[in-house]
Amino acid sequence: xxxxxxxxxxxxxxxxxxxxxxxxxxxxxxxxxxxxxxxxxxxxxxxxxxxxxxxxxxxxxxxxxxxxxxxxxxxxxxxxxxxxxxxxxxxxxxxxxxxxxxxxxxxxxxxxxxxxxxxxxxxxxxxxxxxxxxxxxxxxxxxxxxxxxxxxxxxxxxxxxxxxxxxxxxxxxxxxxxxxxxxxxxxxxxxxxxxxxxxxxxxxxxxxxxxxxxxxxxxxxxxxxxxxxxxxxxxxxx
Amino acid sequence: xxxxxxxxxxxxxxxxxxxxxxxxxxxxxxxxxxxxxxxxxxxxxxxxxxxxxxxxxxxxxxxxxxxxxxxxxxxxxxxxxxxxxxxxxxxxxxxxxxxxxxxxxxxxxxxxxxxxxxxxxxxxxxxxxxxxxxxxxxxxxxxxxxxxxxxxxxxxxxxxxxxxxxxxxxxxxxxxxxxxxxxxxxxxxxxxxxxxxxxxxxxxxxxxxxxxxxxxxxxxxxxxx
Numbered sequence: 155x156x157x158x159x160x161x162x163x164x165x166x167x168x169x170x171x172x173x174x175x176x177x178x179x180x181x182x183x184x185x186x187x188x189x190x191x192x193x194x195x196x197x198x199x200x201x202x203x204x205x206x207x208x209x210x211x212x213x214x215x216x217x218x219x220x221x222x223x224x225x226x227x228x229x230x231x232x233x234x235x236x237x238x239x240x241x242x243x244x245x246x247x248x249x250x251x252x253x254x255x256x257x258x259x260x261x262x263x264x265x266x267x268x269x270x271x272x273x274x275x276x277x278x279x280x281x282x283x284x285x286x287x288x289x290x291x292x293x294x295x296x297x298x299x300x301x302x303x304x305x306x307x308x309x310x311x312x313x314x315x316x317x318x319x320x321x322x323x324x325x326x327x328x329x330x331x332x333x334x335x336x337x338x339x340x341x342x343x344x345x346x347x348x349x350x351x352x353x354x355x356x357x358x359x360x361x362x363x364x365x366x367x368x369x370x371x372x373x374x375x376x377x378x379x380x381x382x383x384x385x386x387x388x389x390x391x392x
Numbered sequence: 393x394x395x396x397x398x399x400x401x402x403x404x405x406x407x408x409x410x411x412x413x414x415x416x417x418x419x420x421x422x423x424x425x426x427x428x429x430x431x432x433x434x435x436x437x438x439x440x441x442x443x444x445x446x447x448x449x450x451x452x453x454x455x456x457x458x459x460x461x462x463x464x465x466x467x468x469x470x471x472x473x474x475x476x477x478x479x480x481x482x483x484x485x486x487x488x489x490x491x492x493x494x495x496x497x498x499x500x501x502x503x504x505x506x507x508x509x510x511x512x513x514x515x516x517x518x519x520x521x522x523x524x525x526x527x528x529x530x531x532x533x534x535x536x537x538x539x540x541x542x543x544x545x546x547x548x549x550x551x552x553x554x555x556x557x558x559x560x561x562x563x564x565x566x567x568x569x570x571x572x573x574x575x576x577x578x579x580x581x582x583x584x585x586x587x588x589x590x591x592x593x594x595x596x597x598x599x600x601x602x603x604x605x606x607x608x609x610x611x612x613x614x615x616x617x
Contacts, residue, residue: 190528219409220409220413221405221406221409223406224406224409224410227410228409228410228413231413231414231417232413232417234417235417235418235420235421238421238424239420239421239424242424242425242428242432243424243428245428245432245435246428246431246432246435247431249432249435249436249438249439250439253439310528310529311529333540337529337540339527339528339529339530342528342529343527343528343529
């Protein structure tokens with residue numbers, strides 16, 4: 155099972171220290187492609203959370219039956235099967251959102267962050283801790299995606315939460331800058347994603363440097379690490 | 393070295409495990425597909441109906457529109473390289489309107505897929521863009537959900553355009569001597585949509601009787617280009 159300090163450690167790693175979008179820089183393909191609006195970005199982020207939690211759970215439960223030599227094809231098979239199921243469920247129950255996210259749901263398979271956590275964490279840890287790790291890593295991606303999507307949508311079209319009616323019928327988008335806002339095309343186009351993500355990473359590094367500096371002045375009692383830091387798959391792209 | 397760990401035995405065992413995983417997870421996908429199929433079919437029909445309701449007033453016909461569909465063979469004038477569909481609306485058995493799929497190949501960024509609803513008298517009741525890759529924020533006003541002017545989106549000007557009143561060569565933007573407005577700086581998208589709407593209406597009028605009389609589910613033959 156999982157202890158409270160271990161839970162805190164996993165949550166801290168996933169949401170902040172090893173954040174997939176800002177620190178590990180894995181899974182940039184969906185970050186750049188779907189972050190044109192807050193609802194799209196958050197929805198794909200949540201689909202990724204489900205995919206990561208389920209694949210981590212399944213792989214951790216079956217880890218003693220998977221021979222080391224063929225672990226990568228088996229992991230890919232498991233991830234692809236689970237993502238296919240999620241894709242079918244989206245198609246059946248959230249059809250209009252499915253039409254918007256389209257190709258990006260199946261592409262979660264190729265998002266290397268899913269394989270990275272399966273390989274680096276779920277293959278070596280028990281199912282409960284692995285599921286928590288998948289959820290936390292995924293939520294780390296969700297908040298970055300939501301922030302990025304929100305910033306781009308606000309600058310680009312002057313609205314927030316456009317498309318929310320596809321998820322919650324009867325609600326509507328916030329028109330922040332009014333109808334006369336001329337729009338800022340660059341924020342919506344792909345380069346805008348790079349600029350916005352670059353600024354986010356810079357802010358993240360600045361905050362992190364300040365936090366590290368203040369901990370160096372007041373060092374806390376050393377806590378033993380259960381997981382070696384920086385355990386992401388090296389050299390993976392996408 | 394015991395026989396248990398020979399190369400042959402190890403690889404046979406690994407292959408069997410891989411096969412077992414493949415079978416189990418393929419079965420999982422197959423059952424998920426079977427379980428969601430009716431719901432997905434219903435969602436598709438619902439989405440189709442919602443689209444048709446946007447271009448054709450639901451009260452203007454009384455037949456089961458989604459079932460009264462004929463297939464068009466590959467038709468170059470409509471941009472349908474793989475064929476398309478035409479729904480026939482009838483009121484008390486008499487022809488009321490046609491809803492046709494078409495595509496413009498001359499958009500700014502590739503194909504623009506549209507549906508056009510045109511009455512039996514040649515009056516367009518609505519046009520919707522169903523797929524496009526026009527520049528976000530610039531040419532994508534052809535899609536009413538992206539148009540800034542929510543009260544009267546650009547695409548709504550086609551409603552009411554009549555084949556009898558607008559000559560064939562004037563189904564284009566005003567810049568080219570046509571009758572339809574466009575947004576300065578993004579003429580290509582508007583021109584592509586206006587011209588394909590004109591070609592679709594011309595096609596529907598030239599083949600009106602054949603389109604209405606084709607058996608549901610059949611593919612039309614011998615139509616005028």
